[in-house]
Each structure stands twice: as C-alpha cells, then as structure tokens.
Amino acid sequence: MLKIGIDLDNTLAPTTETIIKYTRETKKKYTFKGLNSTKQYTIEEKEKFYNFVNQTINQQHPKSFLPIKDTVDIIPKLAKKHKLYILTGRTHKNEKPTKKWVDTHFPKQFQKIVFSKYVNVEQYIKNKGQRCKEYKIDVLVDDVLDNIWDCHKKEINTILFDFNKQYSWTKGKIPKTTKIAHDWIQVSEMIEEMDV
16 A cells, blocks of 8 residues: 555646636636746746636636546545545645535545645745655655655655646656656556555
C-alpha cells in the first residue's frame, strides 16, 4: 500500500481549461500574460491573477465542473489499495467549494485535502515537498515542474501529469526518475508498477 499525493488543479480538475472557458463565456475583460507561467508577473499582477482564478473556481458548480477524463473511474480503484491525499496549492479561501467539488466527484476516496498557506503570493509556508514529507507520501502526481523537482530532491517518487500532452508548462528538464503520464490510465499503471 502506498501513500499517494495528488494535485488538484489540472491533475484532477481541468482548472486552466475551465478558467479560459469561463473568461470567454462571461466576456470578462481580464488580460492574461499567459496561463502557462506567472514567473514574468509582478507581485501585483500575480495577486490580481490569483484573485481572478480563485473567484472563477469558487463560482463553478460541482456538477458542471467535471473532473479530468478517467479520474472518476480510477480514483476509487486506487483508493481501495492505497491511501490518497489531495495536496493542493489552493488556500483555505477555496476550502468550502473545493471540499464540495471533491465530495461530489470523489466521495470518501481521499484521506485528507491538504490546503496551502502563503507568506505572500507564490511563497508557501510549506511547499509540496515539505507537505509530502509531513504526510509520509510515497509518490506525488502533479503537473507543476517546481513541485516535481522539490519532491525529487526529498527522494519522493513523482509522476508528472501532462494531460494529452497539452500542458505547455510541463515542458522542460525533469528528474531522470520522474515518470510522465498523459492520462489517468497511465498514472494508474505507473502506480501499480511502484507498488510491487
């Protein structure tokens, strides 16, 4: 049995796709430098961006904000064999809608949803590698390279999730031991290989 940490946004939930769709449908006049990275943003731009993202996430109805393909079938199977945790960059500002979404699509499948706390925008009190160590996570499934590298440095197994090879932000140098999955069937197979 493994303890598996799973990221929420763009790993379980199609968050970027939903934000883009919401922006188009509501004709919000929000200008993004790009959804792929916020590294070029000023602190003020990051705060504005994350406030917009949080508002968008919080406005989504759980029944119309559907999980990424195959997760609804695979997560219960994994939960029968392993202990699953959601490790999210979301903060407690999003706790109520996040728990409602998880309970709607994955009832009683996760041991805990671990929310993040920030010193300021993108500066965590504890990063994902520290959270994984705290919860004794054996493997992290995530779409963010910084989280993959952080866990790798702490000797935690990692699976980089690049859904259908569509996530431009997952491109770049990765640790040699990191596996890359393009869908949840591959994630499941990789986890089963680790649990031998």
